[in-house]
Amino acid sequence: MFYIHQSSCISPQQTFKDADLTVLHGPVEKQLKAIEPTYDAIPPGVLRRMGKAVRMGAGSALPLLQEHGKTDGIIIATANAGKEDCVKFLDQIVQYEEGMLTPLNFVQSTPNAIAGQLGLITKNHGYNITHLHQGLAFENALMDADMRLAEYPDHQYLLGAVDDISVSSYTFEEKEGWHKQEDISNKDLYNADSPGSIAGEAAVMFLVNNIAAGAKAKLVAVDTLHSTDEHIIKERLTFFIQQHLQNNKADLLLSGEDGDNRLAHFYDMAAAVAGNETPIAHYKHMCGAYPTASAFGLWIACEIFKAGALPEHMTGSLLKVSYKNILLYNSYRGYQHSFMLVSVA
């Protein structure tokens, strides 16, 4: 597919600029909240109007756009961006009984505000799009970037995913039963035999193109499907592995398991398909559960290639590694599934 050159990540862990994954930061009030930097790259006149998702998206993307040459377009995935302003505007509608309302919440409630603001700040007139399809928004963004790079082989794109925890998005998920009732440490996420997960958030950005030299990683393939039938998913994952992996074996399975015991059987199936010898690592205890979390998984995969090591909290024991490829499997709420294969460049 294409090569990943630069990456940037604002998450609940120390991932922005100098990443340090050895220390695991835990949840606060049952939420894994992003460690937000001071947003030096965002002009203050613009920052004042940004909701959290736009701020995190712009804050993570701008260093890449400003420091690494020409970018031909902006491809963003988000399922929840804008929800915070959306509900603020709803509050205005109710509070002022459809009277005189301020437009800013409305303008910021549109989920394309991240890509739009990035285009505006960097004067980027190129391709600009926002993919929203829940737990497969990021995978669609990957497919979009892949198609653009096939159509315009010398282009470079900003490709990213942003979702934030807002009071309202948290309340919606809470009412839908997607959060753990008990207040647990993220260290114990995979051992708690209970429904739900810990809410999370992150902004993850990549610069991608067709140039192998100097790349962090190569995205080899991505596939998605909607199903709740484990057998169908198993069949597709098996086919995906046969199609894209020599010896039908991945060096590592990076599992999107999020501690929700209702979804555990999907991840058990993926582990079985990957095979006994394939070690498994996790990442949702770092970023929490949110629709575009697989982007954080891809960022982690790139870090694993770079660092040649996995911190203990990801696998249960510290691993020095020299992986050539990593298979990622993620399920969103049990009805959306994605597979990614990423390899060293």
Added chain:
Amino acid sequence: MDRIVVTGIGVISAIGNNVAENRHALINRNCGMGKLEMFPSHFSGILPVGEIKISNESLQKKLQVHEPGVTRTSLLALHALQEALQESRLTPAEIAAYDTALISANTVGGMCLTDEMYHDSKKETGSSEYISSYDYGSINRFLQSRFHFSGPINTINTACSSSANAIMYGARLIKSGRVKRAIVGGTDSLAKFTINGFNSLRILSNEICTPFDEGRKGLNLGEGAAFLVLEKESEASSKKIYAALSGYANANDAFHASSLSDDAAGPYKVMKEALEVAGLSPADIGFINAHGTGTENNDLVESIAMKKLFSEIPPFASTKANTGHTLGAAAAIEAVYAILNLSEQEIYPAINFNVPITATGLIPADSYRKAELEHVMSNSFGFGGNCSSLIFSRA
């Protein structure tokens, strides 16, 4: 390379519940704007809207939707999608195949239920049957479960140009070989949320909108849905082909969060690039379905862009004067109209137009007529600077 052709179309809007009714209304200069009646709002009777006069209950009954939590946005989508699928004669097996994509756009999701959403967003109150139906992806999830789609599914939002990008994404999935066919479109229903939102920006008119008129006072919101079935021409040899999708482009105006630049950078760029993708020159375009919202900013900037690109401006009109601005559905509905321009070889007149904009002097198509049309362009521009242009060509 095979052309990408349209083998099915479906539409529902304030001027008709299906393709035939919409065409009839366009020919007869019908305007769908009227009083907001389907939900209570302060603005009912104050702001004209393009509302579909079918209640949710009637839609549910007609479409045999019995499951809870299905919003009007989803019902309208289903209505238009069924028509498009029927037209295309796709089998259930083809619809459910791995190589069939479902790509659609919307900008309100389940927020048409503004009051329910307000209550569901608060900790203290319980949750309604719609708790999982507010987000943008919920519409495709509903359609997916109904038709058992198993190929790529995507929901796109680029504000008012959203469904143009859904159409484009589906076409590119076919072109890249990832799928054989793509069902693409958009849907949006009227909502207190958007009525108050656009009103807060002071761009809604309290009169019937008058696109490209010097005296225009703003836009009227509308609702609707439209879907197209796109297939590779080689796969559709036995079918009725309405038109081909030959060009498309997406670019950013990079000027302002909610208005277009004075020099029309974004609108000009997409029209030009869509022509390049189609391998056409400006003179090949026989008709333009303009974005033409009826706001001061859009119509002026779009006129400037057309003047910059075309040495002789082809006949053009904005059908938003008929349907209202249907936001996430607009580009898909207007794509259906552009396809009808080609398949029926006719031009639908611009309505509600009197005096050209002083600065640009452009006069939209004034009467219904038969015309030899080879290529029709359809423009869509949105908040966030998101501009798109599509070109359809004669089958």
Added chain:
Amino acid sequence: METAALKQQLKKQIVEFLNLISVNPDDIKDDEPLFGEGLRLDSIDSIELIVLLNREYGIVIEDPKEGRKILTSINTMADYIEKHRTK
């Protein structure tokens, strides 16, 4: 309320309402233009300020173009508020 106090209150309200994070209310000059140069506000801000005048002072401005004249500077805003406030 005296004009000077009104102006000071208005500056504070503008900074809060528009979330002008890097601006100290006391640094806004009474005669400096709010739009274009000076605070560099734009069309969305002008609508926000019209809403501010409505919510805080009970002033209704229907035409945004008329609004722009009233919103030229702190001086013009304070002047208009003193003449038209209903609360």
